[in-house]
Amino acid sequence: MLSGFLTNVSTISVPGCFLQIFFFIQLGITSRGILTVMAYDRYVAICNPLHYTSIMTRPVQLLLITGAWVFSAVCTLPANIMTWQRPYCGPNVVKHCWCDPSSVRQLVCADTSVDNIVSHSFAVVALLTSGVLILTSYVLIGVSLSRMAVTQRLKAFRTCAAHLTVVTISYSSASFVYDQSKSTKGLLFFQVRIIVAVLYAALTPFLNPVIYSLRNKELKESITRTVSRFRSKFSWGFVC
Template sequence: MQLLFFGLFSVAYTLTLMGNAAIVCAVRWDQRLHTPMYIFLGNFSFLEICYISTTVPNMLANFLSTNKSMSFVGCFTQFYFFFSFGCDEGFYLCIMAFDRYLAICRPLHYPCIMTKELYTGLIMFGWSCGFILFLTPVVLISQLPYCGPNIINHFLCDPVPLMMLSCSEDTTTQLIYSAFNAVFMSGTFLFILCSYALVILTVLQMPSAASKRKAFSTCASHLAVVFLFFGSVMVMYVSPGSGHPVRMQKIVTLFYSVITPLCNPLIYSLRNKEMKAALRKVFGSERLVHKT
């Protein structure tokens, strides 16, 4: 079974890297995609590569190894980077929702508002915020007393199994961690929902059916990614003390850590004509003809 899992997750990891790298390259090389919407998408795809690379390579190594151990520092390093990149994904989804709100609800003011300085600042904010915010939970959980069993019943260093290994039940740390997750997830999710509620109201008032279809098509792919990501994450981390079954924890974690990054490039590329044209230009016949 471990060899079977190794093969399946190797294929999923390779496809995820290829799909997201293709979007990054298309945004980088195609001048038509040098707009804020696609620049945000390119950064989000690169973020997905970093996000999945914090866990899957170690998981693949464990499938082929009899010694499935990790140092204390290594465990918390994985914990920190995995959840920092996860926070950054949430912020990037908010940034992309804000960009769509400005483009559809304030089209005449969009070039004046979404300047190069603003979207550069938003990119820096999206990359740095998760690493700053997640320092507190990591430090708090790492300071718990660990003197008993050292076997994590999970395929990554997840905070819930880590807190279960502590010798003492620190309710304060659990409450702070739960409050942090609840505020972050509910805040970002509500911001995205409010942005798209305003977008939908604006789209419904458009006189042209073609304009409505284009606007809905642009927003539908983003909303699909939002519900895939936030739906699975909220099940796990808003209430870690609720006692999810171990098997369910692993399945849900597997969904948002492996399946969602695999689906994202398919969702964005298949529903976006400009992205499909750019991918064909960069990797298809147009590029070969140009070289010839």
């Protein structure tokens, strides 16, 4: 997809299109699965700090991450396989920046109502399952924080702040994009839908490392040193 943007190539093979659909959705669900694992990790660290090392062992961590990848594949494959097996005998122009599932289904020369139901059902399952688990973790964390001293609450909040920020951005944008794709016409104009989809696909992954890294002490010190060097350099250049 990125190479197509850079080289201004607007064509893609049918297998390549469906691979793009699969990985785009599968990786999106996987990221929310990993956010769910991180929420559980924070729950254990805050609510059971003395048992953290015995609970979050290496095998458990691998099992949780593997579960996130398997869950995303299970939620992605059925709708993708159904759309792949449909007949395509009409227009071949996907009205989107990439092979968006709802846009590709508009090219099918058959009834796609079942495909839409399956696709939206798995999307709801993916969003609700991970969302409910994350919410449950933070409800339990909130109950545990209510019994702590103020200093402990602040420390726990700093531990969860970055994750909460990413979760909020990720789920609010995903819910908005899903709401706009429930209909083939959508609730917004076609151009606006594409802009929203691009922001969802590019902005959220861009913000993730920024949000997490700003809590890193070494990164803060590096940014401070860089800004100081630039400031001293420009100050030196204007001395008369």
